Amino acid sequence: MIKLLKWLSVLSSLGMLFVLIGGALVTKTESGMGCGKSWPLCHGEIIPSNITMELVIELSHRLVSGGVGFLVLLLSILAWRKLGHVRETKLLSFLSLFFLVLQGLIGAAAVKWGQSDFVLAMHFGISLISFASIFLLTLLIFEVDQKFDATSLYIKRKHRKGFYALTIYTLMVVYTGALVRHVNASLVCGGWPFCNNEYPLQFGYYNFLQWVQMGHRLAAGLIFVWVIIQFVIIRKSYSHSKIMSGGWSIALLLITIQVILGAMIIFTSLNLFVALLHALVIACFFSLLCYFVLLSSRSARADKKNR
Structure with missing residues (x-):
């Protein structure tokens, strides 16, 4: 069976x-x-x-x-x-x-x-x-x-909170990305990483669609920075655990690819293959985060039993 x-x-x-x-x-x-x-x-x-x-x-x-x-x-x-x-x-x-x-x-x-x-x-x-x-x-x-074997892994409380927060935040960022597609804001900004690289700080001239696009870029950029910080923390605190160190190495790789694909969507004028790969990578990244949430819930349960 x-x-x-x-x-x-x-x-x-x-x-x-x-x-x-x-x-x-x-x-x-x-x-x-x-x-x-x-x-x-x-x-x-x-x-x-x-x-x-x-x-x-x-x-x-x-x-x-x-x-x-x-x-x-x-x-x-x-x-x-x-x-x-x-x-x-x-x-x-x-x-x-x-x-x-x-x-x-x-x-x-x-x-x-x-x-x-x-x-x-x-x-x-x-x-x-x-x-x-x-x-x-x-x-x-x-x-x-x-x-x-993942049952013997113990994740510290402060790190569990980080996993929970990052997972929830990622889902919110995914929503902004989907909103970009549904309101047809994918190509409203001709530049990257700014909407207009020649005048990067002219926010007062943005229309609604450009704000949707740039809001998503900023939110996605924060995930990238967040994952880098988490990766460094995990490598220092869980170097003995293949699941933690290996898993967060994969997470960093996935989010790096995701950022590159996001830029390529602009440079290739919304190439269909690039856009679909963009959706695939974020699905894998989010699922990996959910796995660490599951592992964290086990550690939280162990804490309650030991009180």
Whole structure:
């Protein structure tokens, strides 16, 4: 059974990545109305008669989401039954399914009735939480199978607070990035890192879209600095732990790539491949942060038992 769970969890994680990237592709190619205002069918037809590229992208995303939904449902049920004795299993099983269904409902509502840009920007963040939950459930299954040891790790209280804060802040920054896409503010600034490198401090001339773009850049830049500081702290305090030192090395690498990709979006005039890779990297980074939150929660529980 554990072997089946491992395969199922890996397939679900990879599938959820395709769902996440597919959603980003729908947004970036403006294919959200590729099937008209019909859901789950396309233009009210099981087999659409008028095939367009937008329809193919939107319908493919729906089909992949449905298939992954079935995998996640099966994974959640089996993990609950087989590993329900492990503290985090039931919560992660529930969250994996709940947020996957929630993002589907928001997508359906956007097709049927339309939504504001501020509401649609939440869609990507919900997808991130769904992917992170499935990813954590996958790690939990491999941990139970004793493929690596994370149970003996203890994270100090002051460092746990930093992990919690960084994870919440990252989700907020992700929202601002999604808002940039949904209000079509991706290319309102011709320069990088400033909106206009020749006049970098002329903030009074910014319009709303430029403020959205530059607000996201500033918020993302703070994450980059924050991760560098955390990396130095972790390397000094947990040099004996491969999970901590290795994990935060990966986190620093991912956020560095993310910053570079953010700049390349401007330099390449919103190249589709670069934009999709940008979405993929932040999904991996956020999921890694969530794993450290999970490990921190175990240390917090250990503190309570020792009081």
